[in-house]
Amino acid sequence: MYIDLHMHTTASDGAWTRSELLDLLAKYNITTFAVTDHDTTQNSQPMISEAEARGMHCIPGVEISTLYDREYHITCYGIDFEHSGLQSILSYNREERSTLNRETVRQLSEQDARINFDQYESYTYDPIRGGWKSLNFLIDQGVIQDIPGYFACSQHLTMCAECLPPEIVIQTVKDAGGIPFLAHPNVYQGGELMSRDHLMQWRDFGIAGIECYSPSVNDLSETNYYIDFCKQNNLLISGGSDYHGPFLDRPLGNPLITRDMLDLGGLV
Numbered sequence: 001m002y003i004d005l006h007m008h009t010t011a012s013d014g015a016w017t018r019s020e021l022l023d024l025l026a027k028y029n030i031t032t033f034a035v036t037d038h039d040t041t042q043n044s045q046p047m048i049s050e051a052e053a054r055g056m057h058c059i060p061g062v063e064i065s066t067l068y069d070r071e072y073h074i075t076c077y078g079i080d081f082e083h084s085g086l087q088s089i090l091s092y093n094r095e096e097r098s099t100l101n102r103e104t105v106r107q108l109s110e111q112d113a114r115i116n117f118d119q120y121e122s123y124t125y126d127p128i129r130g131g132w133k134s135l136n137f138l139i140d141q142g143v144i145q146d147i148p149g150y151f152a153c154s155q156h157l158t159m160c161a162e163c164l165p166p167e168i169v170i171q172t173v174k175d176a177g178g179i180p181f182l183a184h185p186n187v188y189q190g191g192e193l194m195s196r197d198h199l200m201q202w203r204d205f206g207i208a209g210i211e212c213y214s215p216s217v218n219d220l221s222e223t224n225y226y227i228d229f230c231k232q233n234n235l236l237i238s239g240g241s242d243y244h245g246p247f248l249d250r251p252l253g254n255p256l257i258t259r260d261m262l263d264l265g266g267l268v
């Protein structure tokens with residue numbers, strides 16, 4: 001009986017539908033989980049009853065983007081899906097993401113004759129491919145082949161989604177009855193550990209905990225570094241695989257987590 005509190009579906013950039021994901025979770029014996037799609041609760045909400053019908057426990061979840069010195073991600077649990085302030089932030093972030101996608105393609109089209117921006121607005125793709133609109137569009141236009149290709153061709157544009165600041169996101173999550181965690185902590189420093197000062201900054205922003213168990217964290221000593229920080233600073237401990245399906249080379253059930261490894265503050 002395992003627990004995994006970080007995964008994506010076709011509602012954001014994951015490649016699995018809800019029923020496919022439930023089949024896979026059952027196969028991996030992951031009986032407690034949360035769907036944490038980027039800035040949408042479209043699949044997290046119906047998953048609660050669908051999991052219950054199969055004897056599994058799905059915790060209300062979402063992963064919210066926030067902008068500080070770069071983009072960070074907050075995994076949130078136990079939220080009230082109907083909270084209007086929370087849904088406003090999610091819809092704001094989706095619009096910002098959509099603008100970033102559009103602007104990326106527009107600017108690249110000015111530099112690369114193969115890219116036809118006029119086709120972008122009406123472009124659609126099958127969400128079971130995973131990924132996001134500009135990624136799939138550029139693949140279908142024959143400009144890139146994969147995600148590394150996407151970042152290689154767009155990094156010089158130095159644009160980012162203008163998401164809301166951490167204090168606002170974190171407070172709104174709490175207002176919505178949720179518990180906000182700093183997700184995949186090694187992602188923000190190119191795979192390196194976050195410094196204690198950096199973590200302290202997030203504690204001061206009001207984060208309730210850190211995703212100490214994550215494929216972004218390189219080994220057990222790094223996991224223990226984050227756990228020690230949480231224990232010393234009265235923060236909770238979460239974990240998850242950040243699973244996206246075959247779209248990303250990041251397997252479900254890694255790291256393998258049992259309930260006793262986490263401190264979720266009475267969430268489950």
Ligand SMILES: [Zn+2]
Pocket residue numbers: 063073183184
């Ligand atoms: Zn993330």
Ligand SMILES: [Zn+2]
Pocket residue numbers: 006007008036063242
């Ligand atoms: Zn994620």
